Amino acid sequence: MKVTVILKENNRDLFSLAEENTFYLDSIFTDPKTSKLKNSIVEHDIYSFLTKKKDFKLCPNDLIGDFSNIAIAVYAIDQTCNRAKFGYYGWSRYINLHIPVYNCKKWNDVKEELENTLSFLSGDKWILNFRECLEPFPNFLTSAFSPKKVCLFSGGMDSFIGICDLISKNDSLATVSHHKGGNSGELSLQKKITTQLSENNKTKNILPYNFYVQGKKNDILTGEKTQRARSILFLALASLVANTSSKTTSIVIPENGLISLNLPLTPARGGSHSTKTTHPKFISSLNTIFKKIGIKNMIENPYRFLTKGEMLTKVNSNKFVIENINSTLSCSKPGYYEQWTSKSDIGIKKQCGHCVPCIIRRASLYSNGLDKSDEYVKNVFNTDEKYDDYNAFKIAIGRFSNVEKIKLTFLKSGHMNISENEIKKYIKMYDRGLKEVRKFILQK
Known part of the structure; x- marks a missing residue:
């Protein structure tokens, strides 16, 4: 239809x-x-x-x-x-x-x-x-703020690490966040973290853009939960900020490679049933389109060849990052439980603990000696409950037992405008990332 x-x-x-x-x-x-x-x-x-x-x-x-x-x-x-x-x-x-x-x-x-x-x-x-368009493009007044970098900031662990890395190397930075309202608490969390960042970097200029964009349902369009196309909006919002800064200011997506590839953990999760928010095929295709039409604000992911645990290890010496990592929200199911119904978020467990991002998050923390099960609503090692994503990871560990099997699944995405060397790096990274999860799962 x-x-x-x-x-x-x-x-x-x-x-x-x-x-x-x-x-x-x-x-x-x-x-x-x-x-x-x-x-x-x-x-x-x-x-x-x-x-x-x-x-x-x-x-x-x-x-x-x-x-x-x-x-x-x-x-x-x-x-x-x-x-x-x-x-x-x-x-x-x-x-x-x-x-x-x-x-x-x-x-x-x-x-x-x-x-x-x-x-x-x-x-x-x-x-x-x-x-x-039938009328000329609107004439907007110029902006005084010209950040050296523009970084997407979801409020998650990866974006927090990415911002901390960027602000340590640049004197100005714009963070771009998107919220939709509802009970996820994403806006308050994003504001809380960017405030902490500004207070910790008082000599730097950090400008947090918090955009509100929400689809409006009606009697015919009743709403859809998959959010497969959210990333193109996120990138468009960032491009508005980056292009305001200059014609060449880049857009940084701080995302670990394991999540970016997001290979289907089981055969049933193949094709469009796996999200491709920061997949290299999507990012490289969009950058190619930008180049062809004349947009010079390129999209880059400096962590595309790192696992989440490796990202954390890289900044492990940063005391501020380690002390505030628990303020971040990696969960794909915020608000899924009743943790947001309280009037106060003090002591509330924000992460569900059993979705794919939560498991990867716990594995990365475990590899750095920082994992605590009581910081999640559910513990995946609870044998009294069945967790689909946890069991899917068990299947994936056997399914991707060597790099050749990973390569075969990765290349099913079709042609990508990336080099053979980059493909090899992605495959090796995914192998390391899955081993990171395996180490976490087999601890019990």
Whole structure:
């Protein structure tokens, strides 16, 4: 069942389609207060950052503006379009996007590549229809803050380590976070950690951008939990900040290689059932598209060849990191239990303890002598309960018993614009990462 999404250039944009299951949203350059859409499929605060007069002011160029509009449309429908209802066999959806852009020819030149990149990311069929914007690109005032680096910050352990590394080498840094509301507590956690970072680095300039973007459900779009396309929004938000700094300021994704590859732990988790948020194929494809259309703010992951434990070992001498690592949230199920229903978060266990990120987190801490089971809601070594991801890791340890088996599964992702040497590094890293998890699991 096809779903159509139309992004409006502005309040004067009359483009529409009389098709079933057609939904609308505004450009990020439209003031939400003046919107004429009654049933937009997204709400956000991006416009407020574009119109600020002091700190946090954004002034991207037209190419980044185009990319951000594409990304927010992708994110909005990915979050709201239920796979069980609209997906083929309850999974892969057919999504048709109509996007006004300021650089129509450039985007049409990479149309097929971008469609394939989105399909790899989310496991859906994406059709992109670009039309030329009818009015000039908005003229934004320039921003005074020009950070040396822009780093994604989810509030997780990897991003915390990444920021600490970057701020030790640079005098200015912008962190980019995204929150959706709800009971996960992600915004308060992100603010708490960035405040700690600023207090610990008083001679450095750290500017934390906390963006709010949330898909809006309705009677037809009832919501989707998989979040396969969230990373493209995250990168678009970071690109707005990086491009404001300069045309060449890079975007840093601090993510360990084991999570980035995210090879299916069991055969049933293959294909689109495994997230590809920072997979090298996705990142290299997006960087290639950027180069072709003229975006110079490249995406980089300096930890792509390191396991999570190795990332922690690398900064083990940093007392601040070790003392505050428990403030970070790696869990993919925040709010899954009732740990967020209390009025106070003092002593509350934030991590579920049994999802894939929690197990990798515990394994990395265990390898550095820092693991404590009582800091999680559930202990995976509790034999009275069955934990799917814990058992999946046991299967994966046997399934990927040597590097050749890892290589075969890795290459099933298809062509990647990376060297043979990089492929070898990824495979060796994954082998080390799985052994890290194996060591943790076999302790009992």
